[in-house]
Amino acid sequence: MPYRDQPRKATKEQFSANTTIDGNRIDRATEDVTDRFNDIPLADIRRRFVSNTLVQGWTPQEAVFYDVTANDQLPYHHFPWLDLYNHWRARDDSNSMVVDTTQTPTFQNPFRIKGTSIPGIDHEARLAFDNHPQGRQYAWTTTLYFSKPAVLYDWSIMMLTDVEHGTAASPQNFTYDGVTPPEGETAGDPSKDVVVCISVDNPFNPDRQVYSSQVVARNRFEVSRENVSLNALPATGFADFAPTVFGSARFTNALPPAGMWMDLSMNVPVPRNSRVRMAIVIPAYDGVVVGPGSWGDSTSAIYYPDPWYRMKPGSQLSWLEEIE
Amino acid sequence: MPDHTHGALDDIATEINSSNVEVEQRQDQFGIFRVNLNIAYIDSTFIRTTSDTESKFSIPFTLPPLQEDFSITTSAIGTQTPGVAPTYVLDEVAISFDQRCEGGVIADFMHKGLSVGTITSNGVAAGDTFTINGIVFTAVFAAANPALQQFEDLAWAGTNIAVANSIIATINHPTSQALIAGSAGNNDGVYVIADDNNTAAVPVRASRGGNFLDGTLSTSNPGTLPIVQFAVGLAGNQSPEGGRLDFSANTDAYDLGFSLLEKTPYFFDNSIVRPEREVISADLQSLSFIGSRRDNPYVISDIGKVIDPYRTYVAQLNVHSLNQLEAGDPLAFWHTYALVNVVISMRFKAKLVARDSGVGTVQNIPTIHDGTKTSRSVSITVPPVGTEIEADGADGFNTALADIDEVFQTKMNGGYNRDSSVPVEEDLAEESCYEIIAVPIFQNTDEAGLTAERVLDAWPWVGTNVQPVDDRTFVRITYPFALHHVVIAYNWQGWLAPISTTYGVTQAADGPNFSAEFGIGLGEGLRSDNYDYTLLANDTLIGPRTANWDLTLIDRIRTSEVPLATDGTGLTLDWDLELHQIRLVGAGGTGYYAQGQPIFIGEANWPDTNARANVNAVAPPTGGREQFIEVRCRLEDAVNGIDNATAGGGQSDGSILTGYQGHWVFLIGKKTCIL
Numbered sequence: 001m002p003y004r005d006q007p008r009k010a011t012k013e014q015f016s017a018n019t020t021i022d023g024n025r026i027d028r029a030t031e032d033v034t035d036r037f038n039d040i041p042l043a044d045i046r047r048r049f050v051s052n053t054l055v056q057g058w059t060p061q062e063a064v065f066y067d068v069t070a071n072d073q074l075p076y077h078h079f080p081w082l083d084l085y086n087h088w089r090a091r092d093d094s095n096s097m098v099v100d101t102t103q104t105p106t107f108q109n110p111f112r113i114k115g116t117s118i119p120g121i122d123h124e125a126r127l128a129f130d131n132h133p134q135g136r137q138y139a140w141t142t143t144l145y146f147s148k149p150a151v152l153y154d155w156s157i158m159m160l161t162d163v164e165h166g167t168a169a170s171p172q173n174f175t176y177d178g179v180t181p182p183e184g185e186t187a188g189d190p191s192k193d194v195v196v197c198i199s200v201d202n203p204f205n206p207d208r209q210v211y212s213s214q215v216v217a218r219n220r221f222e223v224s225r226e227n228v229s230l231n232a233l234p235a236t237g238f239a240d241f242a243p244t245v246f247g248s249a250r251f252t253n254a255l256p257p258a259g260m261w262m263d264l265s266m267n268v269p270v271p272r273n274s275r276v277r278m279a280i281v282i283p284a285y286d287g288v289v290v291g292p293g294s295w296g297d298s299t300s301a302i303y304y305p306d307p308w309y310r311m312k313p314g315s316q317l318s319w320l321e322e323i324e
Numbered sequence: 325m326p327d328h329t330h331g332a333l334d335d336i337a338t339e340i341n342s343s344n345v346e347v348e349q350r351q352d353q354f355g356i357f358r359v360n361l362n363i364a365y366i367d368s369t370f371i372r373t374t375s376d377t378e379s380k381f382s383i384p385f386t387l388p389p390l391q392e393d394f395s396i397t398t399s400a401i402g403t404q405t406p407g408v409a410p411t412y413v414l415d416e417v418a419i420s421f422d423q424r425c426e427g428g429v430i431a432d433f434m435h436k437g438l439s440v441g442t443i444t445s446n447g448v449a450a451g452d453t454f455t456i457n458g459i460v461f462t463a464v465f466a467a468a469n470p471a472l473q474q475f476e477d478l479a480w481a482g483t484n485i486a487v488a489n490s491i492i493a494t495i496n497h498p499t500s501q502a503l504i505a506g507s508a509g510n511n512d513g514v515y516v517i518a519d520d521n522n523t524a525a526v527p528v529r530a531s532r533g534g535n536f537l538d539g540t541l542s543t544s545n546p547g548t549l550p551i552v553q554f555a556v557g558l559a560g561n562q563s564p565e566g567g568r569l570d571f572s573a574n575t576d577a578y579d580l581g582f583s584l585l586e587k588t589p590y591f592f593d594n595s596i597v598r599p600e601r602e603v604i605s606a607d608l609q610s611l612s613f614i615g616s617r618r619d620n621p622y623v624i625s626d627i628g629k630v631i632d633p634y635r636t637y638v639a640q641l642n643v644h645s646l647n648q649l650e651a652g653d654p655l656a657f658w659h660t661y662a663l664v665n666v667v668i669s670m671r672f673k674a675k676l677v678a679r680d681s682g683v684g685t686v687q688n689i690p691t692i693h694d695g696t697k698t699s700r701s702v703s704i705t706v707p708p709v710g711t712e713i714e715a716d717g718a719d720g721f722n723t724a725l726a727d728i729d730e731v732f733q734t735k736m737n738g739g740y741n742r743d744s745s746v747p748v749e750e751d752l753a754e755e756s757c758y759e760i761i762a763v764p765i766f767q768n769t770d771e772a773g774l775t776a777e778r779v780l781d782a783w784p785w786v787g788t789n790v791q792p793v794d795d796r797t798f799v800r801i802t803y804p805f806a807l808h809h810v811v812i813a814y815n816w817q818g819w820l821a822p823i824s825t826t827y828g829v830t831q832a833a834d835g836p837n838f839s840a841e842f843g844i845g846l847g848e849g850l851r852s853d854n855y856d857y858t859l860l861a862n863d864t865l866i867g868p869r870t871a872n873w874d875l876t877l878i879d880r881i882r883t884s885e886v887p888l889a890t891d892g893t894g895l896t897l898d899w900d901l902e903l904h905q906i907r908l909v910g911a912g913g914t915g916y917y918a919q920g921q922p923i924f925i926g927e928a929n930w931p932d933t934n935a936r937a938n939v940n941a942v943a944p945p946t947g948g949r950e951q952f953i954e955v956r957c958r959l960e961d962a963v964n965g966i967d968n969a970t971a972g973g974g975q976s977d978g979s980i981l982t983g984y985q986g987h988w989v990f991l992i993g994k995k996t997c998i999l
Binding site for chain 2: 008009010011013014015016017019021023026029030033034036037038039040041042043044045046047048049050051052053054055056057058059060061077078079080081082083086088089106107108109112140141142143144145147151153154156158160207209227228229230231233234238239240241242243256257261263275314316318320321322323324
């Protein structure tokens with residue numbers, strides 16, 4: 001309890017029986033109260049935060065596989081998912097014709113997000129058959145700046161699924177590979193390979209991630225338990241609204257959302273002039289040592305890791321900012 | 325003199341007892357709202373030409389007055405006159421993008437093409453063919469030197485090559501001598517690379533050890549040394565370099581420009597399509613983003629510019645340096661880059677306003693309180709005239725002081741709880757703030773935009789060309805919010821279509837039956853027993869550039885020199901972007917076009933705040949149990965087909981359905997102070 005020299009907020013004047021109560025003191029007291037009432041400070045207001053929100057998300061490209069024989073070039077890109085591990089540089093001129101496994105020791109932040117290690121992925125291993133790492137992870141990273149103090153209070157992360165992103169033979173149901181799961185995991189078990197985290201950069205060295213402070217982190221959780229609903233939402237018999245999604249001969253009813261929808265309730269204060277990074281990290285298993293599980297299609301003749309097309313990602317961060 | 329001692333205190337109590345402590349009496353009178361725009365990526369394909377005019381990625385938005393402040397004179401669209409409404413203040417802009425926490429630039433998927441093949445000339449005979457990624461290369465030797473074992477003229481017969489001069493060839497020689505064209509006595513050979521579909525020679529770069537020889541070369545003094553490697557990059561193919569960091573000398577790749585532009589909407593003046601004023605602008609130097617210390621996010625603070633609620637604003641990012649292409653540069657496709665996961669966050673201040681209340685004026689509002697306030701009861705007993713002034717007692721001065729001071733001690737209250745309930749007692753007259761939530765839709769397709777040529781291949785859930793193409797985005801309800809307006813930004817911005825190569829991107833969709841339907845609904849179903857929706861707003865645009873498309877048009881905005889939406893009457897009024905109102909259901913509300921009254925949105929507790937007022941005159945199916953807002957967009961041509969004409973559809977060849985990085989839906993309304 002902070003020290004105060006008198007019990008009142010509005011005025012220091014106090015009056016009681018058998019003490020003086022002259023006009024000057026009355027005027028002073030009245031003036032103090034009136035002035036405060038006409039210029040109410042923030043400290044006298046109970047609710048003084050409003051919420052702001054950032055909505056992100058898209059529907060992924062149709063998942064087709066690169067087929068060298070047919071020269072089929074789809075899909076075209078995997079933005080905004082970027083490799084988690086900073087290791088290979090882009091070749092930048094015609095002289096750089098070597099296979100891209102040369103380690104370049106000039107990266108400032110090789111492992112740029114803390115707390116993202118998962119079974120089955122070893123970024124620094126080099127597999128004998130193609131000299132590539134044992135799997136990769138891809139991060140969708142968003143950076144915000146808060147010039148004034150704020151409070152992060154809600155983060156909804158969605159990885160919605162339906163039959164289009166995955167196949168009947170290889171659905172996206174967030175399970176480990178049925179043949180070669182990561183070491184220590186059981187084939188076909190619910191996977192624990194998505195990482196979500198928020199970090200605040202160190203104000204004195206904001207570009208060195210080793211000094212950042214991780215304020216929110218979830219790792220090694222069963223993704224399938226963060227589901228939209230334990231009961232599959234009905235495909236019929238509910239009140240829909242126009243446009244009734246997917247109402248065509250191909251899908252006679254709207255597809256209810258399924259998959260992962262995680263709500264994180266937080267109460268994370270962020271100091272002024274803070275750089276805040278949100279990251280969602282997904283795996284791309286190598287496909288040989290560790291099977292792709294539901295993050296890739298091992299039934300395809302040409303395995304191509306495509307975790308970024310196998311769900312509909314979405315994110316919504318809400319934070320509080322003080323009135324001013 | 326009771327007025328002297330108790331008058332002011334009694335007046336204060338009267339205000340408190342009517343929940344009428346006004347915002348002007350407060351030191352902090354402004355709430356904060358943000359326009360937060362997230363773009364999955366902007367890459368070099370957005371730059372349609374080498375000119376700066378086609379490199380300005382733009383997102384329009386407007387901040388219309390809340391319904392109670394909205395006033396316009398009624399006259400023909402294009403000549404309306406706005407009334408007076410509260411303004412807002414732009415305080416800060418922050419721009420960020422993902423650099424993988426490094427001081428490099430991110431290569432895009434055009435970077436360096438795809439095909440890399442190795443051909444050696446030893447033992448090659450005329451007519452020998454080599455296949456690189458499905459492209460067949462044929463060795464052809466110049467008749468003058470049939471005995472020389474080298475590639476003297478390499479031609480190819482590729483079926484997937486759209487543009488001959490997009491092929492880049494690099495030849496490496498293992499010798500220590502630089503390649504010099506046309507020099508007598510030089511032992512190195514120079515080669516002509518030609519496409520047998522196009523006899524014109526193409527640029528070629530010969531290089532070794534950092535020495536480069538550029539230009540269009542012809543056979544001269546062919547040497548005897550073999551080619552060691554021969555690489556071909558084809559524009560438009562996915563590059564394995566995409567997403568990687570480039571630390572090369574192209575330090576200006578992230579030279580950007582940001583502008584916030586202002587214009588008078590078409591609704592008020594139909595002769596204006598170009599932004600008229602620049603509110604703020606900034607040159608973002610690439611040096612700010614490379615190196616060990618980076619200004620990412622890039623922040624422009626303490627702006628203090630007034631924003632007019634009856635104007636259109638355009639957030640514009642000039643990405644002219646993402647494509648380092650120079651005319652004739654054979655290495656162009658080594659130097660193409662992307663901004664990944666861009667966030668433009670614009671922070672505004674708006675004066676606090678009173679919240680919406682009343683069953684007859686706010687749809688879906690909890691009927692247990694209707695948004696009305698319950699006041700405190702501060703009782704000040706004013707002593708009769710002539711009474712002795714006392715400190716204590718029922719009419720004592722100190723007693724009155726203590727009663728008023730109690731209000732300050734317990735803090736003045738107002739606003740909503742997260743479950744849509746209200747405080748037991750409220751003192752504040754104004755406790756709400758303007759709000760806008762930007763929702764992306766149809767973003768991040770494989771080409772960033774959708775063309776009629778490729779929509780059936782590129783978009784999931786699509787069957788035949790007469791079936792709809794749908795997208796949806798979910799918005800979690802985290803705090804009570806009253807929806808006043810829905811505004812959509814329809815995007816016709818073109819791009820250099822890397823996959824839609826047959827017809828490219830030449831115009832906006834033009835099928836008379838092409839429609840875009842937008843719907844916003846409340847939903848329940850997250851980890852719950854029930855699954856239902858309540859419609860909040862819905863409108864359909866039919867036939868671009870016809871009256872049925874413009875039924876709720878607010879604005880047309882031109883941001884490029886080659887816009888794709890044309891009115892057919894002249895070039896000066898063509899445009900790249902549109903703003904439309906999507907009308908709230910119901911009636912009795914205000915806006916650019918007649919619509920329903922504001923709609924309350926908020927989670928409920930049971931059994932208090934779940935009981936809700938009607939929406940569009942009927943009980944809402946969600947019944948107060950809403951958990952999320954769903955935004956949907958349907959593109960369709962059920963009569964002629966959504967694909968292009970040559971494929972049998974109803975859109976001209978080269979039509980785009982959604983521009984680069986899709987459309988935006990803005991949910992505009994009022995939020996209250998919480999916590």
